[in-house]
Amino acid sequence: MTPYRPAQRLLHWLVALCIPILLVLGLWMTARASANLWDDQTNLLYGLHKLLGFTVLLLMVLRLFLKLRSTVPGYPASLTPMHMLVAKTMHGLLYALLFAVPLLGWAGVTAYPALITVAGYHLPAMPGVTQDPALAKQLFELHGTLAFVLVAFVVCHIAAALVHLFLKRDGIFERMWPSKSVKRP
Numbered sequence: 001m002t003p004y005r006p007a008q009r010l011l012h013w014l015v016a017l018c019i020p021i022l023l024v025l026g027l028w029m030t031a032r033a034s035a036n037l038w039d040d041q042t043n044l045l046y047g048l049h050k051l052l053g054f055t056v057l058l059l060m061v062l063r064l065f066l067k068l069r070s071t072v073p074g075y076p077a078s079l080t081p082m083h084m085l086v087a088k089t090m091h092g093l094l095y096a097l098l099f100a101v102p103l104l105g106w107a108g109v110t111a112y113p114a115l116i117t118v119a120g121y122h123l124p125a126m127p128g129v130t131q132d133p134a135l136a137k138q139l140f141e142l143h144g145t146l147a148f149v150l151v152a153f154v155v156c157h158i159a160a161a162l163v164h165l166f167l168k169r170d171g172i173f174e175r176m177w178p179s180k181s182v183k184r185p
């Protein structure tokens with residue numbers, strides 16, 4: 001089975017690693033903010049979350065660029081058209097959420113404004129977004145809600161990948177795994 005390109009596999013696993021870290025940071029920092037704990041640790045958590053979240057956005061731009069430039073490996077004949085449609089829809093929605101969630105976070109910190117991250121490094125302001133704390137609040141609410149929708153989709157995605165790895169054994173999992181043994185024709 002044709003694997004994804006090495007760069008695509010690397011980006012996939014980098015983004016996959018960032019999501020649980022962002023989730024933990026997001027929940028931890030907002031819990032401290034709700035408890036009114038505004039100290040260096042809370043600021044560090046927010047700073048790390050913003051920097052890592054923005055990095056995910058940049059990685060996703062690269063992923064989309066590579067996806068549009070290369071042909072998607074075909075599915076095995078054992079997959080029904082219905083399965084293929086579900087897989088393509090899920091992947092499309094995952095891409096959409098992986099752009100929407102960090103974009104909303106970035107728009108929120110631009111509107112607030114709170115662009116500082118760690119070690120005094122400021123993110124660029126999102127072009128076209130004006131300073132408006134009320135708008136920032138709405139953007140953060142949507143950011144948080146869609147982050148949980150993203151996590152639900154990621155759980156389904158992992159479940160499907162494990163079904164292919166352990167039950168179907170059709171090579172679908174291996175083509176995204178960073179193994180040396182798989183070669184592109």
Ligand code: HEM
Pocket residue numbers: 019022023026027030033049050051052053054055056057098101102103105106108109123140141143144145147148150
């Ligand atoms: C894929 C990327 C991201 C994920 C999965 C993610 C996830 C989360 C989660 C789970 C929360 C907690 C929500 C809650 O408790 O209701 C959160 C909050 C937050 N995120 Fe993100 N985030 C991402 C990217 C970003 C980016 C790029 C920024 C800004 C540059 C950002 C800024 C924030 C801020 C400021 C909050 C706190 C909002 C508030 O206090 O209401 N996030 N994020």
